[in-house]
Amino acid sequence: MNDNSQLFKGTLTTVVLKLLNDNKKMYGYEITRKVKELTNGNIQLTEGALYPALHKLEADGLIESSIELAGNRQRKYYHLTKTGKKEIKLKLADFSSFIADIQNILNLKPSL
């Protein structure tokens, strides 16, 4: 992760759930590539952060996994559960509120 890693804390699960919401199913390594692609290389998700986060989301019933094979190589695909679909809506709303609040303190440009 880059110098914004401190800021990225707390958004990891929201990001994962949102990507799974938009892409139906994804595997871990794919998620790291997608985040890098969408942020022009600015955010590099570390696997040490991602995999435990995925395991926790699954333990909490927000996502489910299924193993698929690509040649001899295993991929563990994740998809949202019904609970996960509800949760991402809440998390996006929370994030919006947070940005509005922080905007009141930091006075950033509206384009941000």
Place this chain on the structure above:
Amino acid sequence: MNDNSQLFKGTLTTVVLKLLNDNKKMYGYEITRKVKELTNGNIQLTEGALYPALHKLEADGLIESSIELAGNRQRKYYHLTKTGKKEIKLKLADFSSFIADIQNILNLKPSL
């Protein structure tokens, strides 16, 4: 802190430096009130997070303190150092970049 506490993580020092940048000098308790006021009560800074953060910022040379008395009660006022003034500019730029990146993933409304 509220349910957005997870999101607020990592922004604490940015918020503190920005408030000191805008208000010249503030004391700890005043900072907690100001954050609450600016966020319509949504963000309640806990003292267990704030005071250690202030001490670290001072140890790092970004802020300096001076004790003043209000009646018999002590207030520890903080102000930015020259280094701190440079740092808050960097931190605001970092935060803007972060928001832009996260926006690419979460697809929030532009007004956010």
Place this chain on the structure above:
DNA sequence: TTTTTATACATAAGAATCTTAGGTATATTT
């Protein structure tokens, strides 16, 4: 063809940052 890089999963030690809980003291409001 050997080595490096990319893909793909995972865990564990340690660091950083926060919450929760407590402590001390003065001032004001109920």
Place this chain on the structure above:
DNA sequence: AAATATACCTAAGATTCTTATGTATAAAAA
């Protein structure tokens, strides 16, 4: 008189991350 607000502080524990490491297959480069 008691409760709340102001004002500082620390410490234990929880959470979440970084860094480092491990395993294995596939592809690219040397």
